Amino acid sequence: MSLWGSPLRFRSLQIKNRILRASRSQPAAVEAQWRSLDWELEYARAGVGAILSARAEVRAPASLAPDALTIHGDEAIARWQQHVGRVHAYRCRYLIRLGLGQVARRLDQDDLRDIVRAFAEAGRRARETGADGVEIDGAEGSLIAQLLAPGVANDRPPAFQGSLEHRARLGRQIARGVRHQVGSDFHVQFRLGVTSPLGMMAAGVPHLLGWLEHDGIDAVHVNANAVAGRYLKETAKVPVVRGGRFESEAAAHAALEDGSCDAVALVRPLEFPPREVVAPWRPAA
Amino acid sequence: MSSRIADATLETFSTSWRAGWRGQRRYAMLTSLLGDPGRFVAYGTDGFIAFRVEGSWRADLARFVARMAIDGVELIPPPHTALEFAPDQLTFPDALTVQRCFDARLGRAAA
Numbered sequence: 001m002s003l004w005g006s007p008l009r010f011r012s013l014q015i016k017n018r019i020l021r022a023s024r025s026q027p028a029a030v031e032a033q034w035r036s037l038d039w040e041l042e043y044a045r046a047g048v049g050a051i052l053s054a055r056a057e058v059r060a061p062a063s064l065a066p067d068a069l070t071i072h073g074d075e076a077i078a079r080w081q082q083h084v085g086r087v088h089a090y091r092c093r094y095l096i097r098l099g100l101g102q103v104a105r106r107l108d109q110d111d112l113r114d115i116v117r118a119f120a121e122a123g124r125r126a127r128e129t130g131a132d133g134v135e136i137d138g139a140e141g142s143l144i145a146q147l148l149a150p151g152v153a154n155d156r157p158p159a160f161q162g163s164l165e166h167r168a169r170l171g172r173q174i175a176r177g178v179r180h181q182v183g184s185d186f187h188v189q190f191r192l193g194v195t196s197p198l199g200m201m202a203a204g205v206p207h208l209l210g211w212l213e214h215d216g217i218d219a220v221h222v223n224a225n226a227v228a229g230r231y232l233k234e235t236a237k238v239p240v241v242r243g244g245r246f247e248s249e250a251a252a253h254a255a256l257e258d259g260s261c262d263a264v265a266l267v268r269p270l271e272f273p274p275r276e277v278v279a280p281w282r283p284a285a
Numbered sequence: 286m287s288s289r290i291a292d293a294t295l296e297t298f299s300t301s302w303r304a305g306w307r308g309q310r311r312y313a314m315l316t317s318l319l320g321d322p323g324r325f326v327a328y329g330t331d332g333f334i335a336f337r338v339e340g341s342w343r344a345d346l347a348r349f350v351a352r353m354a355i356d357g358v359e360l361i362p363p364p365h366t367a368l369e370f371a372p373d374q375l376t377f378p379d380a381l382t383v384q385r386c387f388d389a390r391l392g393r394a395a396a
Contacts, residue, residue, distance in 0.1 A: 086323070086342055087322070
C-alpha cells in the first residue's frame with residue numbers, strides 16, 4: 001500500500017489515511033462562517049482521514065458577524081458537537097483550529113494573559129464537543145505569527161519582543177495552556193507558516209518547533225515547500241503535516257513519498273465537490 | 286431493567302420520551318451513529334437503569350440536552366481513548382467505552 005492510504009498514528013490519535021482536508025485560509029478581516037462547515041461533510045464522505053476546521057475565534061472580537069465561526073463561549077459547544085458528530089459518522093476525524101486574528105493596537109501583559117486563558121478555555125470546549133483534537137493557529141494572519149515577527153517598537157511588552165525566545169513566548173504559553181486544559185490524552189497540534197527554507201531559518205522555526213515539542217504538542221502543520229518540509233521532517237520529533245500549494249493530487253502524492261511529511265493537508269486538489277480520495281464512505285447495502 | 290447500556294433497547298427520541306430514572310446520580314453521553322451523519326445515539330445510566338436513544342442532530346439535539354438538564358443529568362464529554370474506528374463499531378465512542386466512563390463516574394460517586 002502506498003503511504004497515501006496507510007493509517008497515521010499520532011501519540012493519542014489515529015487517522016485512517018494520510019490525507020487531511022484543511023480549510024481555506026481566511027484573510028485576517030474575514031471571519032469563517034458556521035454555514036461553511038456543511039461543506040466539510042462532503043470531504044468526510046469522500047474519504048479524507050481528518051478535517052481541520054477553519055479558524056474558530058477563541059475570543060469575541062469587537063464586532064462579530066452573526067454567522068462567524070467561534071468557540072469563545074460555552075453556547076458554541078452544542079453547535080460544534082452536532083457538526084463533529086456528523087463528521088464522525090463517516091469515520092473521519094475532526095480537529096478544531098483555535099486562533100485569533102492579528103490586532104492593530106498595543107498589547108499589554110493583561111491582554112496577553114487573557115489571550116492565553118482564552119485559548120486554553122477554547123481547548124477545553126473543543127474537547128467537550130467530541131472533537132478529536134485541536135490545532136493552534138500560528139500561521140500567517142494569526143496573532144501568534146504577528147508576535148513571532150520582530151514587530152515595531154513598543155507594540156508589546158518587553159518580555160515578548162526582541163529575541164526569538166521572547167517572540168515565541170506567546171505561542172509557547174498558549175501551547176502549554178491548551179495542553180494543561182485538555183489533558184495529556186487529547187491531540188494538540190500547532191500550525192506554523194513556513195514559505196521557504198531561508199524564511200524558515202530566519203524565522204527560527206526549527207528552534208520554535210523544538211520548544212513546542214517540549215511544551216507538549218503532538219504534531220506540527222506547516223505550509224512549506226518540499227525542501228523546507230524535508231528539513232523540518234528530519235528535525236521534528238512529532239509527525240509533520242504539510243499543507244500549502246499542491247498544484248495537483250500528484251504533487252501531494254509526491255510530497256508523501258519524498259519524505260517531506262507524514263501527511264498532507266489539502267485544499268486545492270479537493271475542491272468542492274470533492275473527488276473520492278482513498279476509500280470513501282459507503283452507505284450500508 | 287438492566288443498568289448496562291448494552292442491554293438497553295434502542296428507543297427513538299421524541300418530546301414525550303422520558304428516561305425513567307430511579308437513581309440520583311445520572312449520566313449521559315452523546316455519540317455519533319456511524320454511517321448516518323444525521324443521527325446521534327445518546328447513552329445514559331443512573332446505576333439502576335440504562336437507556337439508548339436515537340435522535341436527529343438537527344431536530345432533537347437541543348430538546349434532548351434540555352431534557353437532560355431538567356432531569357439533572359451530567360452530560361459527559363466523550364473520552365479520547367479509542368485510537369481507531371473498529372469495523373463493526375456502531376457508534377463513536379462505542380458502547381463499551383461509554384459504559385466504562387459511566388462505571389468510573391458511578392464508582393467514584395459511590396466511593
